[in-house]
Amino acid sequence: MIFAITRDIDPLVKLFGDWLSDINTYSIIVRIFLAVLLGGLIGLERAFKKHEAGFRTNILVCVGATMTTFCNQFIYEYFGGGDVARLGAGVISGVGFLGAGTILLTSRNQIRGLTTAAGLWTCACLGISIGLGFYTVSIVGCLAIMLVLYLLPGFESIVNNKTPYLTLHVEFENGSKEEKQGYLKEFMIFLREHNTKIYAVERNQAFITSKLDVYSISIRLNVNKKKTKFKQDQIVAAANTLEYIFHCEKIN
Secondary structure, X not given: OHHHHHHHHOHHHHHHOHHHHOXXXXXXXXXXXXXXXXXXXXXXXXHHOOOOOOHHHHHHHHHHHHHHXXXXXXXXXXXXXXXXXXXXXXXXXXXXXHHHOOOEEOOOOOEEOHHHHHHHHHHHHHHHHHHHOOHHHHHHHHHHHHHHHHHHHHHHHHHHHHOOEEEEEEEEOOOXXXXXXXXXXXXXXXXXXXXXXXXXXXXXXXXXXXXXXXEEEEEEEOOOOOOOOOOHHHHHHHHOOOOOEEEEEEEO
């Protein structure tokens, strides 16, 4: 049988016995338990950071994918036919819609939820591998996912802080229409004086009904290396000292 191939290539199946690769009461318990454990480990990181799809959501996605793969295996082996990959493909597509619901565009033109959506999709793939009985692949894959979620954000933050490219969220003080136009012009001059290149200036429509003029401004630092080099935090701190700036921060 096609699913029994795991007994020949999975080290854990070779270690503990062929029963792990077959459909029986014990293998079902082991795989469901593993889905709860590995899905929960991934969900803990999302829950700790207060994301929408947290601890229970990741467990349910992983267990659901595992059960679906079980059903596909059962249909193929005990009814003598069917597409062995059909239900698994449906899980991957279905979780895509679930993940899309976690992606949001904030009022500051920031996209949130991409990592959560990718995590849900990956958790579903993890459940499929567990359901197939690829225990070693599932455990190593879970460790890789946890490495990405728990350890790499710090490295990603270092990279983001080192890059010369950044987008500023800038809120200008209240004033007349002419004054507000002058504020934007003065800020453009300020940025150029601080050795930056301006790539895009976009008015934030989320604040259109407020009294504030709010813009998202994409820039690159240190265009001319002969001049003084400014870091991201320094340019933001300098901008916040300007009288006509109500608030300025970088968008991650």
